Amino acid sequence: MGDAACPPARSPDADMFWSRLENTPVVRTVPFALLLAVSLVHGGYGIGRALLGLRRIDFAQYYVAARCVLAGSPRTMYDTGALYQTAAAAAGVPGCLNDDGSIRDVMTFAYPPAVAYLFVPLALMPYRAAGCVFALASLAALAAGVLLLFADREPSRRRTLVLLGLLVTAMFAPVQQTLLLGQVNCVIFFCCALCLYFARRRRMLLAGLVVALAIHIKLFPLVLLPFFVLRRQYRLVATSLLMIVLIAGATAAMGGLDLFGLYLSKILPSQYSAGAYFANQGFDGFFTRLLVRNEYVNSLGDSPAAAHVAALGSGLLVVALTYAVARLRFSQEQPWYDLGFSLCLVAALLFQAKSYEHHAVISLFAYLVMIEALAYENSGQKWLLVVVCFSFAVWSFLLTSGADYLKLPRSVVMNALFSAKFLATLALWTASMCLLLVAHRSAVGERVESRVSGRG
Numbered sequence: 118m119g120d121a122a123c124p125p126a127r128s129p130d131a132d133m134f135w136s137r138l139e140n141t142p143v144v145r146t147v148p149f150a151l152l153l154a155v156s157l158v159h160g161g162y163g164i165g166r167a168l169l170g171l172r173r174i175d176f177a178q179y180y181v182a183a184r185c186v187l188a189g190s191p192r193t194m195y196d197t198g199a200l201y202q203t204a205a206a207a208a209g210v211p212g213c214l215n216d217d218g219s220i221r222d223v224m225t226f227a228y229p230p231a232v233a234y235l236f237v238p239l240a241l242m243p244y245r246a247a248g249c250v251f252a253l254a255s256l257a258a259l260a261a262g263v264l265l266l267f268a269d270r271e272p273s274r275r276r277t278l279v280l281l282g283l284l285v286t287a288m289f290a291p292v293q294q295t296l297l298l299g300q301v302n303c304v305i306f307f308c309c310a311l312c313l314y315f316a317r318r319r320r321m322l323l324a325g326l327v328v329a330l331a332i333h334i335k336l337f338p339l340v341l342l343p344f345f346v347l348r349r350q351y352r353l354v355a356t357s358l359l360m361i362v363l364i365a366g367a368t369a370a371m372g373g374l375d376l377f378g379l380y381l382s383k384i385l386p387s388q389y390s391a392g393a394y395f396a397n398q399g400f401d402g403f404f405t406r407l408l409v410r411n412e413y414v415n416s417l418g419d420s421p422a423a424a425h426v427a428a429l430g431s432g433l434l435v436v437a438l439t440y441a442v443a444r445l446r447f448s449q450e451q452p453w454y455d456l457g458f459s460l461c462l463v464a465a466l467l468f469q470a471k472s473y474e475h476h477a478v479i480s481l482f483a484y485l486v487m488i489e490a491l492a493y494e495n496s497g498q499k500w501l502l503v504v505v506c507f508s509f510a511v512w513s514f515l516l517t518s519g520a521d522y523l524k525l526p527r528s529v530v531m532n533a534l535f536s537a538k539f540l541a542t543l544a545l546w547t548a549s550m551c552l553l554l555v556a557h558r559s560a561v562g563e564r565v566e567s568r569v570s571g572r573g
Contacts, residue, residue, distance in 0.1 A: 152284050159513075160287030164256070167296035173248050174224060176299025177210050180247060182226040182233035183240035184208040191372040194226040194233055195379040201225055209244045227388050230376040231333040231368045232301070252296055255303035259286060259478075262303075262310035266485060269317060269451070274493065282485050285509070290517045291477040302478035305331055309338060309479065313458055316345070316353060317451075325356025332357075333364050337476075340436075340465040344458060347444035390470035395522040398539040399472030400428040400435075407532050413522070415529045432468035435546065439464040442550050445557045452490045456553055459483035463546045467539075474538060477512060483549055484509055490552060498555055504548045511541035 182194035185204055193204050205223040226233065239247040263282040267275050286292055295302040308331035315324035331338040345353045369377060391397035393411035401424075408424040410416055443457035459482035466472050466480060484505060491502045515537055516522055525531050533540070 152281075156284040156287045160284070160289075160293075163290065163293035163517075164287060164296060167293050168249075168252050168256075173252075173297075173299030175301070176248050176251055177205070177223045177244075178226045179228070179232060179236045179251075179299075179301070180240055180244055181205045181208050181210055181223055182228075183236035186233050186237055186372065187240055191230070191233065191376060192379065194230075195376070195384055197225050197383075208240075225384075227384055228301075228335070229333050230372055230380060231364055234368060234371060235334070248299060251299060255296060255301075258307035259292065259303045262307040263481075263485070265307075265310040265314040266455070266482065267489075268314060278485070278489055281488065282481075285485065285488075286481060288513050289478070289481060289509070290513045291475050291480075293517075294475040295478050298475060300475050301334055302475055305335055305338065306478050306481065308334070309341075309462065309482065312341070313455065313482075316350065316458075317454070321350065321352040322356050325353050326360050328353075329357045329360030329364060332361060333368075337465045337469060337479075338462075340461050340468075341458070343440055344443055344461045347440055348454075348457075388471060391473065395519070395535055396474045397472060398474055398477070398536065398542065399467050399469045400431045400539075401425075401470040402472065403532075403536045403539045404428040404431075406535055413527070414525070414531050414535045415527050416532075417529060428470070435467050436464050438550065439546075442553050442557075445553060447557065452486050452494070453553065453556060455486045456483070456490060456549060459486050460546065460549045460553070463542060463549065466542055467546060472539075477538070477542065480512075480542060480545060483545055487545070487549060487552065490556075494556070498552055501548045501552055504544055508541040508544045508548070511537050 181201070181204055182191075184207075185191055185193040188204070188207075190204075193200055196204075202222050210223055239251055242250065260283060263286060264279055267278040267282065270278060291302070294300075308327050312324045312327040312331070315321070315327065328338055328341055342354055342357060345351075345357075365377065390401055390405075393402065393405040393409060393413055395402075395406075395413050397405075404424040404427045405411065405421075406414055406416065408416055408418055408420050408427070410419040439460050443460050445453075445457070447453045459480075462479045463483045466476060469476070487501070487505045491499060491505070516525075516534070522535065525534055
């Protein structure tokens with residue numbers, strides 16, 4: 118499957134300094150106490166508000182689509198007019214609540230057809246009860262994903278990392294937004310964690326099934342398939358492709374092949390890009406706000422072509438560099454294989470033309486694995502922890518609602534704030550790349566030294 122990295126060597130003086138510092142009671146207890154307090158207050162408030170909130174804009178469309186399936190008219194889920202809104206009213210789904218308190222129509226279903234069939238069990242329940250069940254299931258999926266991520270660590274390390282992971286996850290603003298909107302990101306997080314769990318144990322059939330399911334819910338986990346190819350996990354890739362076809366076939370058998378035609382020709386093109394919208398935090402959103410005249414912030418000009426070329430070129434460069442580094446092999450598997458896996462998901466966030474803030478739930482993989490690598494491996498790159506923590510803080514505490522963005526001045530320099538979360542993701546990607554390269558260089562150096570000493 119893959120390997121991971123030999124710990125890079127450090128000088129004895131550096132080891133002694135860090136050992137003394139990390140074992141100081143104040144250094145060990147005060148940060149944990151602060152983390153616990155912030156997680157309970159900020160995270161507890163945000164998650165509680167999300168669970169008790171009435172918006173669930175995205176869950177509404179899953180529910181209506183599933184009710185269309187139950188009513189025997191699955192094509193209605195992709196209707197963009199009155200027919201769909203009539204189906205929503207018949208399902209007891211109210212209009213969606215906007216930030217300003219106004220009500221708008223339920224959004225048309227914008228997901229692959231299989232998602233509607235997956236939500237059929239919830240559609241058998243009343244709308245509000247189904248929304249509560251889904252929110253609780255999302256929380257459980259998130260917690261289970263953190264457990265799976267660290268499941269194969271030794272016991273004391275696993276307990277520490279799971280506790281830390283749960284606290285960090287609770288205060289992460291994209292998690293709270295996901296719960297508030299009723300999004301499926303927590304389910305995707307769980308599927309990716311389960312895929313990683315099975316892949317590490319060489320259970321390729323199960324890993325392929327899970328990643329295929331994730332791809333049928335949202336398309337961006339497709340970015341993992343080239344990673345598995347580069348890591349020579351061909352059975353996993355073959356199983357994934359087969360399961361994608363089988364799930365699509367089962368869906369078509371139940372709802373008709375034309376469902377996929379409607380999705381590919383009508384829905385997917387309309388969902389390609391979110392343009393300059395402030396919540397779009399990928400390369401496309403960044404360059405569109407910077408180079409194209411828009412309603413949110415002043416730009417440097419009005420050149421849609423230049424914005425498109427810059428976004429596409431930058432995205433492709435990031436993806437290419439990601440695969441080049443993620444394929445590196447190490448003599449020790451963990452946590453470097455996990456970090457390469459996580460790096461691909463972060464690259465997907467940067468590359469997507471429609472990369473909303475709540476999608477960043479998937480970046481939790483990279484944050485948690487980076488924290489583990491920097492805390493437990495002798496990487497000698499402790500400064501990267503500052504970068505990772507700052508990136509996480511931007512995502513968790515800066516501009517956490519649409520109203521915050523609308524209060525910002527519109528001057529050109531404010532592009533830095535409008536795209537702060539994109540820049541935070543880019544910083545996380547850069548830090549992950551640096552750590553993998555440093556670890557690989559150290560592993561190569563140790564192999565060379567071993568060969569030289571063996572000849573001696």
